[in-house]
Amino acid sequence: MTHIAILMEQAVGETRVAAIPETVKKFVALGANIMVEKDAGKSASISxxxxxAVGAKIVSRADAVKNADIILAIQGPDPKSISGAKTGAALLASLNPFVERGNIDAYAASGLDAMAMEFMPRITRAQSMDILSSQSNLAGYKAVLEAASHYGRAFPMMMTAAGTVSAAKAFVMGVGVAGLQAIATARRLGAQVSATDVRSATKEQILSLGAKPIFVENVAGIEGEGSGGYATEMSEEYQKAQAELVSSHIAKQDIVITTALIPGRAAPRLISDAQIATMRAGSVIVDLAAEAGGNVEGAEAGKVVVKHGVKIVGAKNMASLLAADASALFSRNLYNFLSSFWDKESNKPIFPQDDELVIGVRVTHGGKIVHDRLLGEG
Incomplete structure (x- = not known):
């Protein structure tokens, strides 16, 4: 019988859990034995x-780890906390390999088969397994709610006997999964929404959500489409033109949401201190890339900074603020991945070394680091 361990998250502020009763029940149906660390789901409102009730056993962390063939977590656990894991056990989590390289080295030394689920290829087959998309969707939604809570005015236009309240103007920078959800949420709250991205293909997506696209035209490098649907860094000519366009537009905005990330690199700087100074006092900027260095000059992860009368919200682990939903989506991503490789005869998942999903997420195997991007080859 395959033993699956569900760990309680140890990172400060992390409220999610890697499996919910729904997915535990599905794993049990596959024939797995599920061991959940005591209180693992407490912060996500799961007892x-x-x-x-769905067949899991509640055990200590040590007992969960020592018997586990598969270890599931949200964030990569401290290697010392899972030192009792057996050689060859699979670890599935968001491992943040570029920042937590020391952890990756330790997983390799321990013989773990570590899989960085955020490296999941963005292909049709893997859509239901993509943790970045599922968590970014919630982050984009929550970013707008955070902006609304810090904004001292209403979002929608209101016509009252005492006069009219104008609708807030919201500008979304970066139209990936988080950006699209931010646009949709701001629109539902009644704001006038505009958006921009370096990828010209996103214009239609912006328009489809009822927002106004703000794009640099007739400048080399407008496509901006990297591998896997991610944006790439732009030419100096494009960056200059983009900065000029944003400067003129941002001065008129009440709410700005920035979402731009480049995997494995520091977040690109989108808004300068000088641009912030042109905004009206009381405006709000939510920087969803604050943990990766920030799109906004002066943004600090986990803090609200006030500059030139503008509140800059440095988002940190935004999905954890919606722990129940975020846990449900993350856990389904993990289940969908594992179940797609589940072999009924051997009652365990078998990961073919030549499978593109396995190649995409596996970072350590057989005591070595095996991922091209960590070996400087990709």
Missing amino acids: DAEYE
């Missing part, structure tokens, strides 16, 4: 009794 130990709920796990037990």
Whole structure:
């Protein structure tokens, strides 16, 4: 019988859990034995009794790890905390390999088969397994709610006997999964929404959501489409033109949401201090890339900074603020991945070394680091 361990998250502020009763029940149906660390789901409003009701066993971390063939977590666990894991056990989580390289080295030394789920290829087959998309969707939604809570005015236009309240103007920079959800949410709250991206293909997506696209035209490098649907860094000519366009537009905005990330690189700087100074006092900027260095000059992850009368919200682990939903989506991503490789005869997942999904997420195997991007080859 395959033993699957569900760990309680140890990172400060992390409220999610890597499996919910729904997915535990599905794993049990596959024939797996599920061991959940005591209180693993507490911060996501899931009791130990709920796990037990669907067939899981509640155990200590040490007991969960030592018997596990598969270890599931949200964030990569401290290697010392899973030192009792057996050689060859699979670890599935968001491992943040470029920042937490020391952890990756330790997983390799321990013989773990570590899989960085954020490296999941963005292809049709893997859509239901993509943790970045599922968590970014919630982050984009929550970013707008955070902006609304810090903004001292209403979002929608309101016509009252005492006069009219103008609708807030919201500008979304970066139209990936998070950006699209931010546009949709701001629109639902009644704001006048505009958006921009370095990828020209996103214009139609922006328009489809009822927002106004703000794009640099007739400048080399407008396509901006990298591998896997990610944006790439732009030419100096494009960056200059983009900065000029944003400067003129941002001065008229009440709310700005920035979402731009380049995997494995520091977040690109989109808004300078000088541009912030042109905004009206009381405006709000939410920087969803604050943990990766920030799109906004002066943004600090996990803090609200006020500059020139503008509140800059440095987002940190935004999905954790929606722990129940974020846990449900993350856990389904993990289940969908594992179940797609589940072999009924051997009652365990078998990961073919030549499978593009396995190649995409596997970072350590056989005591070595095996991912091209960590070996400087990709």
